[in-house]
Amino acid sequence: MLPDRFTANRPSFFINTAFLLGVMVLYPVAGALLFSLSGGSAEMVLVGGGIGAMLPKLRFVQVLGQLLVLALPVLVLAAVHVRRRLFSPESFRFLGLGGGVDSRLAWFGVAGVFLLQPLLYTVAGLQNLFLWPALGEAGAEVVRQRAVMEGFISELAGAGSLSEFFVVVGVLALVPAVSEELLFRGYVQGNYAASMRPLYAVLLTGTMFAFFHMSAANLVPLALLGYYIGYIYSRSGNLAVPMSVHFVNNLSALLLLALGGGSEAAGPEPELLLGMAWWWAAVPLSLLLFVFVMRRFSSIASAS
Template structure:
């Protein structure tokens, strides 16, 4: 698919330096906003919780992503194409365009659901074998992951429909839009000018995983990033990966809420890996995933 603004895309070096700067500054800005809201990063990392800071922290989370991820990308896109902010040309530079195909989005969303057993299996194998083998370093990874899961569970707590809509916006809508603008719309779009699309997908997806700063979820997030990158490479329409990202986040949020406020208490989900039926389910999901991707590719090629 020809990129109508490829000639104006920045170099690989410029894109990479911008991405690295964003990855460094984003957590710093988040910590600053959290501090301004009255929170303590040390208390959270130490397992102290966020207490009565839910409202300010949610606002800081959404504001940080909008200011540090979306706004710089939108400004850069307008600068690259020498057009006003939010002009059709600057938005097209980021893959924001019309002609949304519901069939493509439907197959793409089905694909991300069918990938979940593989993602769960990879995470479970890490928990069972990799982290114990790494000794103290692995134990610290597990501890940090447990703290983060409790933190996210607190952040996702919703006592009313109105609060749930706020939580869904903060944890599903805003990340889907801002992260896809950065990683697929800007970074992957620029990388495709400097390398093969396949390489651009792999590199962008890998950076997407590192961006989330979770050693325990590095490989699962890379799988998700590679998949979403592939979806974007075949459609060229940012609305499709945004839809996939949003549905993935929303499904995780609903699962978390249905599990209660303590997602790690009283269960060992990795024990599923010792069940024969789980591996049958995994093989079936992968077979269906391949079928869905073939249908997706056929529709994308004919569009």
């Protein structure tokens, strides 16, 4: 990653952390408020179903919450830190945007996230087989909450036409990729990297990224994904690269959901894959290819 020309402008570790924690607390509160104002209720999520007529409003609420609570504060703070107007080139550079980027970095970054999927599925499968049953009632509650949230997301992602599917892609893939990367990698990780070693900044930001999604069942896979995205940002120095990877990761999940007919259980369950002999050959092979891709990614990043 190129030397940070904005080190003197960046907030301290404690201010940066306080801001992130504030956003993480405010985001679900703002989402619940916007959801309520749109005519929704918690029962719709907990019971499931009955939100079909409200889908346009719910999608609008999702986009509005991401833009107002995640993206806009970051853009405003970046402008304040560099003492420039909002949306100035200097404030975008503060967040890691602007300037040229080698397209190969995005391609290898995307390849890496696909090669990482077998490991993430394996972790999820091991949790389903061993961790949640071992936790008894607490584990059963984690599984129940995951099923409720997956059902809600499945309804939110439902599309009856190609044009509606593009709307869903914008709501659940593009806007989150841009907004969350502006917050976590562009602002938070960039600021942490000015006050600690880059590795620690990647690990801390990736962990907070996982907690932000409020899914105990997916905490470890999300943390691993966060570490990966943080690494490629640290090496590339351009936020367009992790944004691209994040978007493709979300898009692939939506495509799997669409191919599965809208069922939240699109594709085989992770624990079923663990019982297949070929899977245990596919996982190390994918990791070996992942290492090769990352070595290539790093060499391109170093030369850029």
